[in-house]
Amino acid sequence: xxxxxxxxxxxxxxxxxxxxxxxxxxxxxxxxxxxxxxxxxxxxxxxxxxxxxxxxxxxxxxxxxxxxxxxxxxxxxxxxxxxxxxxxxxxxxxxxxxxxxxxxxxxxxxxxxxxxxxxxxxxxxxxxxxxxxxxxxxxxxxxxxxxxxxxxxxxxxxxxxxxxxxxxxxxxxxxxxxxxxxxxxxxxxxxxxxxxxxxxxxxxxxxxxxxxxxxxxxxxxxxxxxxxxxxxxxxxxxxxxxxxxxxxxxxxxxxxxxxxxxxxxxxxxxxxxxxxxxxxxxxxxxxxxxxxxxxxxxxxxxxxxxxxxxxxxxxxxxxxxxxxxxxxxxxxxxxxxxxxxxxxxxxxxxxxxxxxxxxxxxxxxxxxxxxxxxxxxxxxxxxxxxxxxxxxxxxxxxxxxxxxxxxxxxxxxxxxxxxxxxxxxxxxxxxxxxxxxxxxxxxxxxxxxxxxxxxxxxxxxxxxxxx
Amino acid sequence: xxxxxxxxxxxxxxxxxxxxxxxxxxxxxxxxxxxxxxxxxxxxxxxxxxxxxxxxxxxxxxxxxxxxxxxxxxxxxxxxxxxxxxxxxxxxxxxxxxxxxxxxxxxxxxxxxxxxxxxxxxxxxxxxxxxxxxxxxxxxxxxxxxxxxxxxxxxxxxxxxxxxxxxxxxxxxxxxxxxxxxxxxxxxxxxxxxxxxxxxxxxxxxxxxxxxxxxxxxxxxxxxxxxxxxxxxxxxxxxxxxxxxxxxxxxxxxxxxxxxxxxxxxxxxxxxxxxxxxxxxxxxxxxxxxxxxxxxxxxxxxxxxx
Numbered sequence: 001x002x003x004x005x006x007x008x009x010x011x012x013x014x015x016x017x018x019x020x021x022x023x024x025x026x027x028x029x030x031x032x033x034x035x036x037x038x039x040x041x042x043x044x045x046x047x048x049x050x051x052x053x054x055x056x057x058x059x060x061x062x063x064x065x066x067x068x069x070x071x072x073x074x075x076x077x078x079x080x081x082x083x084x085x086x087x088x089x090x091x092x093x094x095x096x097x098x099x100x101x102x103x104x105x106x107x108x109x110x111x112x113x114x115x116x117x118x119x120x121x122x123x124x125x126x127x128x129x130x131x132x133x134x135x136x137x138x139x140x141x142x143x144x145x146x147x148x149x150x151x152x153x154x155x156x157x158x159x160x161x162x163x164x165x166x167x168x169x170x171x172x173x174x175x176x177x178x179x180x181x182x183x184x185x186x187x188x189x190x191x192x193x194x195x196x197x198x199x200x201x202x203x204x205x206x207x208x209x210x211x212x213x214x215x216x217x218x219x220x221x222x223x224x225x226x227x228x229x230x231x232x233x234x235x236x237x238x239x240x241x242x243x244x245x246x247x248x249x250x251x252x253x254x255x256x257x258x259x260x261x262x263x264x265x266x267x268x269x270x271x272x273x274x275x276x277x278x279x280x281x282x283x284x285x286x287x288x289x290x291x292x293x294x295x296x297x298x299x300x301x302x303x304x305x306x307x308x309x310x311x312x313x314x315x316x317x318x319x320x321x322x323x324x325x326x327x328x329x330x331x332x333x334x335x336x337x338x339x340x341x342x343x344x345x346x347x348x349x350x351x352x353x354x355x356x357x358x359x360x361x362x363x364x365x366x367x368x369x370x371x372x373x374x375x376x377x378x379x380x381x382x383x384x385x386x387x388x389x390x391x392x393x394x395x396x397x398x399x400x401x402x403x404x405x406x407x408x409x410x411x412x413x414x415x416x417x418x419x420x421x422x423x424x425x426x427x428x429x430x431x432x433x434x435x436x437x438x439x440x441x442x443x444x445x446x447x448x449x450x451x452x453x454x455x456x457x458x459x460x461x462x463x464x465x466x467x
Numbered sequence: 468x469x470x471x472x473x474x475x476x477x478x479x480x481x482x483x484x485x486x487x488x489x490x491x492x493x494x495x496x497x498x499x500x501x502x503x504x505x506x507x508x509x510x511x512x513x514x515x516x517x518x519x520x521x522x523x524x525x526x527x528x529x530x531x532x533x534x535x536x537x538x539x540x541x542x543x544x545x546x547x548x549x550x551x552x553x554x555x556x557x558x559x560x561x562x563x564x565x566x567x568x569x570x571x572x573x574x575x576x577x578x579x580x581x582x583x584x585x586x587x588x589x590x591x592x593x594x595x596x597x598x599x600x601x602x603x604x605x606x607x608x609x610x611x612x613x614x615x616x617x618x619x620x621x622x623x624x625x626x627x628x629x630x631x632x633x634x635x636x637x638x639x640x641x642x643x644x645x646x647x648x649x650x651x652x653x654x655x656x657x658x659x660x661x662x663x664x665x666x667x668x669x670x671x672x673x674x675x676x677x678x679x680x681x682x683x684x685x686x687x688x689x690x691x692x693x694x695x696x697x698x699x700x701x702x703x704x705x706x707x708x709x710x711x712x713x714x715x716x717x718x719x720x721x722x723x724x725x726x727x728x729x730x731x732x733x734x735x736x737x738x739x740x741x742x743x744x745x746x747x748x749x750x751x752x753x754x755x756x757x758x759x760x761x762x763x764x765x766x767x768x769x770x771x772x773x
Binding site: 007008009010011205208212364365366367370371372373374375378380382410411412415423424425426 | 494495496497498499500582583585586588589592608609610612620622623624625711714715716723768769770
């Protein structure tokens with residue numbers, strides 16, 4: 001079929017050139033911080049009265065997440081909702097104000113791709129060398145250099161997957177098991193999976209992830225407005241009246257160029273060469289642009305060396321490009337800011353006020369009630385008391401608010417709950433029905449901690465049914 | 468941005484409406500096709516490993532096998548299938564092993580120890596609930612409230628054969644045969660009426676005094692001989708499983724459900740006339756000791772021991 005070339009598009013290989021500058025430094029800083037945290041955190045030890053001595057460990061089997069001095073119980077799952085809301089709102093907020101900040105500086109796809117490009121450069125050399133290598137026929141040199149690159153990529157990918165796994169168990173012990181072949185199957189599978197995805201995404205797919213796979217890059221456009229920061233090429237300055245022009249005879253100084261109507265862009269292509277997604281920023285805002293700022297660094301370097309003013313490529317906004325002034329304080333951003341403060345405030349408040357104990361009472365509904373031989377009516381309940389502290393807590397159970405009723409907790413009227421554990425107790429409540437009594441009455445179950453002044457009683461309401 | 472859109476864009480060459488309507492060519496990236504090919508390869512590998520294609524009356528079984536133990540302890544190796552995997556997981560799966568360890572703790576503990584340990588009780592209530600639903604709920608209902616006249620209520624405090632934990636264990640392991648003679652041929656309708664009035668007089672007001680008096684003579688005398696089973700105080704005997712007639716609980720005659728005194732008496736009369744014959748099967752041959760123990764404690768926790 002003749003049209004088959006049209007149907008599918010080969011990836012155009014991108015060989016980003018290295019660049020030094022403000023934004024590159026910021027990006028290296030963020031990368032160092034992120035990698036430091038990600039790779040080292042599982043190995044940080046932490047003293048706890050009970051539980052593992054690892055600073056951050058997600059104990060799925062014990063259903064507890066230990067994060068420094070905080071223990072997250074399954075009941076606290078709504079914190080996750082708080083964090084997800086916060087993450088989404090922050091994304092909306094920052095995109096509205098400053099564009100794709102997340103993409104350019106924080107996204108793991110960008111971070112890992114950066115590292116992979118760095119490895120590539122380390123082994124194969126700068127952009128021209130890499131282009132030459134990719135074009136030359138297969139020989140020992142190409143095999144050796146590409147092989148080493150891919151090996152190093154795989155090594156980073158493996159470290160990535162392996163470090164992720166270390167968060168879900170006692171890292172030194174799990175690592176030992178891992179390398180002696182005794183780790184649980186999910187540990188190997190997760191490592192293999194993340195090794196593969198990291199290698200494929202950061203090594204092979206790269207900008208294709210941002211352009212074709214990432215949903216955020218597609219829906220971010222709706223968060224942009226005229227005032228959002230975007231990286232843009234100052235067309236007016238760069239093109240002048242006659243367009244950009246390379247440095248040539250009679251096109252050397254600004255005065256010469258301006259007199260000939262040429263713009264300040266010397267068409268060196270550095271901005272295009274450093275772009276990790278292969279975008280030419282001079283064509284305007286594009287879907288492929290992750291706003292990493294490297295083209296700004298590139299252009300600034302050139303402008304500095306020319307002795308001309310910086311900012312031919314710079315953070316700007318559609319409004320500024322049209323001659324206006326960027327307005328940062330927008331109602332939309334203020335609104336997001338308020339929403340972020342509320343969600344962050346509530347989540348932090350909830351985390352600081354994590355109840356040390358909680359209680360839940362489930363009414364047994366089959367049967368709803370039963371008549372006893374004495375003529376009394378009995379209802380049954382399942383009482384759950386959760387001890388989230390790291391101490392053993394002894395509690396006394398009682399039922400209040402129902403006159404004339406007697407409660408029976410079996411042998412567990414006073415019961416000890418182990419640290420970070422819960423108990424489930426069957427309770428029976430019985431009373432003699434009097435004429436005219438409502439068929440449904442409220443009763444409150446309480447668990448009163450004994451000998452712990454800092455713990456207050458917890459209670460839970462339930463219903464008592466009569467025939 | 469608008470500048471980019473004005474650039475020449477490659478079209479597919481299709482044109483409609485005199486060429487004013489054209490189609491942009493936005494080709495798929497190549498790796499997308501590779502992904503498709505990869506799924507095809509995956510499918511073929513899957514067909515080779517696992518059961519996949521119907522062939523005649525059978526199917527391709529795949530080369531992967533699975534090993535599990537049957538109920539009678541035989542090790543079976545078969546082509547991979549979900550049912551065998553379930554069997555295997557139930558025998559050697561991580562959770563199954565954990566459950567067995569916990570069950571071991573229950574079997575090796577005395578009733579006294581289980582009842583005093585909140586953790587063990589919580590386990591008994593969780594696993595016992597499932598065993599109860601599988602084996603007992605068919606008659607006694609999923610909550611244990613039974614069916615009046617047929618299957619005893621296990622949630623109240625009336626235990627014909629005793630509500631002590633040992634009694635419950637015996638009942639589950641060995642079964643029970645509940646029997647009461649039918650008096651249709653021994654007593655006249657009037658006499659049955661009188662006896663029923665007398666029986667009701669234990670637990671409620673109303674009824675003709677003379678009738679109750681006559682009934683008392685039949686109940687306590689040789690004619691009815693009711694005290695032989697129900698006892699002189701009519702409170703029943705645990706050893707025989709005879710009912711306590713003096714309390715508020717009726718397991719066979721639906722007295723609480725009847726609207727008025729006459730209907731209540733009719734319910735009792737029906738029992739006296741027709742007698743009772745009901746059976747709880749023995750479970751010792753069908754369930755292992757651990758399950759019986761689990762069910763014993765579970766049932767006890769429902770309403771026993773009161």
